Amino acid sequence: MGSSIKPITGAEIFHEMLHRLAVKAVFGYNGAAVVAIFDAIYQSPYFTFVLPRHEQGAGHMAQGYARAAQRPGVVLVTSGPGTSNMVTPVLDAAMDSTPLVVFCGQVSQQDLGTNAFQEIPTEQIMRPCAKAGFTVTSVEALPFIMVEAFRTAGRGRPGPVVVVLPRDISTASLDRSEMHRAMMSLPLPLPGEPSVWGEAPGTLRMTDEQVATIAEMISQSERPVILAGQGVVLSPRGAEMVNELAQTATIPVTTTLPALGCFNEEDPKSLGMVGQYGSAAANLAIQEADLLLVLGARLDDRVVRTPKAFALKARNSLLAERVGVVQINIHEPHLNHVIPAGEAVACDVGDAISRVLPQVYRRSSRPGWMGQQSTWKGLYPFKYEQEDGGEQIMPQAVLEELDRQLQGQSRPVIITTGVGRHQMWATQFLRWTRQRKIITSGSLGTMGFGLPAAIGAKVARPDALVIDLDGDASFCMTMEELLSASQAGVDVKVVIFNNQEQGMVTEWQSTNCDKRYSHSHQSNPRFDALAEAMGVQARICSSIIGGNAELYRELLQSSFRRFDSPPVDESYGM
Structure with a gap:
């Protein structure tokens, strides 16, 4: 007598894995290559499904979700134009360090290379845009690839991961008991696990010598400035540690656009946003600083218009061994990419500052330096002129x-x-x-x-x-x-x-x-x-x-x- 247990399909495995991965929302648009998956998630009790009017809209919805929920946003689209319409959100997410897991349908594997209806070279299109990508070639591999996709999206510098789902994967079936045993053995990320959002534990790359050197630079400086970027926001303890450092050593803080709010702008030490559209006080402070702490910022051209002239006094101070520039960023390629730093550390910002803080000399005030910030703020506020007689x-x-x-x-x-x-x-x-x-x-x-x-x-x-x-x-x-x-x-x-x-x-x-x-x-x-x-x-x-x-x-x-x-x-x- 044969087994009476009904086999499980790839589409059903997909649905079950979303549940096991604690996914609470999916944004997507149906189509031929994913119709079996949409059938499997019909009236799912596990998550909310939001139907956009365009796949690009689904991608940006997932970005908004990810940044508000602090966990990867999930997108499900079909092949062909459904996938190509996702290029802009995927690239946007990659550039802004937003974790997405984007499931893209594809024609069946036997039809690949035949110019089949809505066939698309997804890997070639998405490779320059996404953080990583996977193509599922067997239904047995589906749950393992889904777990790895979520881990990759949130590990290190977050970003979008694209998973290609050929149509035949969703309709293929496996013995249900065997697949359940396999799924139960998976090391699933939990909703609050650091590896879902931010650097995984145990990957701190900062030596004791670097800790001591940076603490000494902060303690010696007379005109320090913190430039906080999105890495502060993405770090589980980033904002907390930046605030503690600013209060401990009385250091003014400016932020990049995506980091706005990581330091309370109602605090007198706040300089607001830096850069082309930032405050005059922030830009002047960076130019006059003897120590610039670049924390979780990659220093793009909207912040550093002319690299040779940026933070010159801090860079000259470094040459004279009177402090200089410190850059801490979890993404190593961003270090020393725009301006040279005396100390460049590839690690999580919050973890780095938590190690430096105990060795920093406490400064309750900096009357001259903080007084200069107040003067600049008073002289150069944001203002506008009323037009047409009011x-x-x-x-x-x-x-x-x-x-x-x-x-x-x-x-x-x-x-x-x-x-x-x-x-x-x-x-x-x-x-x-x-x-x-x-x-x-x-x-x-x-x-x-x-x-x-x-x-x-x-x-x-x-x-x-x-x-x-x-x-x-x-x-x-x-x-x-x-x-x-x-x-x-x-x-x-x-x-x-x-x-x-x-x-x-x-x-x-x-x-x-x-x-x-x-x-x-x-x-x-x-x-x-x-x-x-x-x-x-x-x-x-x-x-x-x-x-x-x-x-x-x-x-x-x-x-x-x-x-x-x-x-x-x-x-x-x-």
Whole structure:
């Protein structure tokens, strides 16, 4: 008599493994190559599934989810265009150190190389974009590859991992009892395990000599500055350790764009954001510092415009053996890549500082150096000029009013943005008081990122107030995802700054092209009517923001009602 136990299919193994990997949300779009998998996850009790209107939207949703939940975002798409539409989110995630596991369907293995319908060379396309990739060639290997994909996404510097699933893998079957025994033996990552997000335990690469040298450099310095990057945010103890170091040795702190909030900007030692769109105080402090501590930052061209001239006094101090530059980064290729560091350490930022701190001389004050920071802040604040006699609504005023109202919020606040001038204004006119409050496309600069990222963040943190601050041109890139939010009942708030142009591009054209605005102005739909057609409540704010405080209060306090939310505010006339 044969066994009465029904075999388990690859698609069912996939579903079971998502459960065992503690996946709580999946973003994806169906298609022929993955239809069996979608059938297996039908009405799954294990996780939420969010259907986007475009695969790129699924990718950005997963990015928002990953950064809000602090664990890998999961995407499931079909082959052909389903996979090629994922290139931008995968590259964006790689550049911004966001862990994703992207499952891409593929034609059956016997059809590979035959120009089959929706066949795609996934490995060749994704290899330059992803952190790693795997192709499943047997159903027996599927659970092991899934575990390794999740571990790889979160290990070291986080990033996206692509897993190719040929169609025949999902329909192949195995003896259920044997597969269950195999799955039970897998070393599965648990939800809170460090290897899911950040460096795995036991991989610290910092010698006792380096610890002593860095502690001595900090203790000797008279004008130190901490430049904190996203590595601080990604480190389990990064923000805590940076704050403790700043308080112990009285060191001013500036951050990069993705690290905003890892050091409370209401602290007098905060200098705000550094770089091209950063504060004058932050940039001046770096140039005048005798010690620059670069913690978890790779120093891209938006931070270091002219490498030869960057932090010259600290670099000259190093030559004179009077402190210098220290760089700590978990990703070794980022060390000494832009400017030379006297001490360059490849390890987790939080772990490194925790070892250095006990040897640092405590400084309760630095009156001269901290007084200079206060002077710079007073002389060079972020400011703007009111146009058209005060009647035109200014985006900076919108953000100032929003910031005032957010101060009274009892629940966590997460801000996502598109890419453009509105993104930079948000960094300047909102106060960033805690890490992971901002989710934005920093390195690739992907327009259209804001709305889908907000949806993913809200799925990860239903307790949070999630607001997408978007420019009209950026919003138009993925505005179809309003319908995804409406269908899924995801209560995000959206503020659209509508000036009917690609604002940052026109700014460059004004400066560099003698005001020849070549193809940078655009006509937009009526965003309020568009939103309402998608079942989303909308309002228009077209006068001075002071007269619309109630409108913003309504935006923040409203809750989802089917076909009457999430709220969208459209700020005109910029």
